[in-house]
Amino acid sequence: MTQLALVIDLNVCVGCHACVTSCKEWNTSGWAGPMTDQRPYGKDPSGTFFNRVQTFEVGQYPNTETVHFPKSCLHCEEPPCVPVCPTGASYKREEDGIVLVDYDKCIGCKYCSWACPYGAREIDEKQRVMKKCTLCVDRIYDEGLPETERKPACVLACPTNARLFGDVHDPDSNVSVMIREEGGYPLMPEWGTKPANHYLPRRKTRLRIHEDELLRADNPLKKEGQLPAPPGDMPTLDDITSW
């Protein structure tokens, strides 16, 4: 079974919000839209977003670092939001594992938002139905687009390639290789929700160099010392050679 998902590399995410804006742009004007905003340029702006970049300060001063953490629906393999939906509006697609909301069946009871432990669901306050990331389902199968563009908008927009898209059930896919080889992990695995989206950890590369490696171990000078200076009355090379 296919399980499409995103793999997000926290090591290279710079928190530029390009994924947020491209997601909003694609989805607000398409099948999932409108994702209405209230006071977008005023005080206390609010609105519907499928994807948000959270920025965390990690550690205690002075040992701190900033982590940018993009979060959207994780398309869990055992999504807790699906069984709780009274009308079955919230569902998981058999064919590719994408968790979707049928906007025509959603009655806006918001119970799924109680059930999601990741806080990924947002109500569209104007349309008054529950919304969330669709993995750009209206784009990834669009044969009118060149094949390289059949990816979620956020993946295409990421300037540092921090977002990868693919089938996490296919062991040879790009995303599976990254999860396997770069220590990809799901968010809160202890819930048993088996999130399909994975994160690649912050990775610090440090060279371990021993001090002696910086010195020339076989430096003859070190062992033998400087040669003694010849006596002053000795003939020079110029005196004894005939070049």
Add this chain to the structure above:
Amino acid sequence: MKQQEFKEISGGKPFYMVLGFFGLFVLAALGSAWYMEHNGHWVTGMNNQIVWGMPHVFAVFLIVAASGALNVASISSVFQKTAYKPLARLSGLLAIALLVGGLAVLVLDLGRPDRLIVAMTYYNFKSIFAWNIILYTGFMVVVGIYLWMMMERKMNRFTKVAGFSAFIWRLILTTGTGSIFGFLVARSAYDTAIMAPMFIVMSFSFGLAIFILVLMGLYNWSDRPLGDSILFKLKNLLGVFVGSVLYFVLAYHLTNLYITRDHGVEEFILLNGGIYTSLFWIVQVGLGSLVPLALLYGPSTGQSRGWIGIASLLVIIGGLAQMYVIIIGGQAFPMEMFPGKEVSSAFYDGVVGSYTPSLPEIILGIGGVAIALAATFVGVRVLRFLPSSLADEAVDPHYPAREAEATA
């Protein structure tokens, strides 16, 4: 004990004036619902952290109280206490009316109340919410049949069976309501099996408090005698229920306090949760439980109708506070995204959710109470729900013996 005579209350101008008074609140509630639907949910205090607000506090309270209001009838039909039999009809009527009031608020607070038909036609049987839709509508049918069996003389012999079915149904119903919270793993305040039995005991308490007030109000208004005997029975029972709710609250918090993982949410509710902590200690535990207990069992206050009424009112206020703490306090406490870490971000993660109920939400909630009261009032006007007398000699099976004792 004499054969009970049931009579409608009298109509006329005073009746319509009271009905009009309730109608004003209902109209205001409908206006609020329209305003919230028309403008979108941002005119409410709700947001993506606190998704259920004040209307749900009222709705869940009324639904829980509805099943509890049926208790008086259950005591007579299921547990064969004849003294409660004259009250059984009112108990059934009030149960249906409270449920209608609660459901009205619940439906009008949905994002899409216009899609009620979808909720009625598409069922996901894995969802406790879908089960509740069936349980609520079924409750009205079952209690309706129960009332019919009680009120139609030819059907009286089925009263016990119908009463027993209604009793079982109401236990399942409140289990369903409590499980809306009990089955939630995502938020630290819930995810516990005690929610279902706690809601059942809460329903006993809130339902009976409302029943006592409605009974006193109706008998006072219609100038019918209401004896001490039945009232004191009810108030003693209320005291037991209030104490039981406290016990469940204690067991719930002690369990959480024992589990280190839940210390965060306990600290939030019990110590530093601001409004939620105040509501818990001052309103729910103090005014809503300890004070009524003292009033109901106090040697002088326990014998005074005024104080019994005040105690019942306090139980209702405490119950609303308890719902507020459970529903809104539980949502306000941040979800644990990174267990063991202190988290804060620009998008609410790790931050205590903020919620201030807006006026339309409060009006909608109060409208639900008005619907319930108006429905009860109309019910007792058009059908024979109320005994013409609840004086001691009419209801107390031991009255002649007591009377003889008193005169001797």
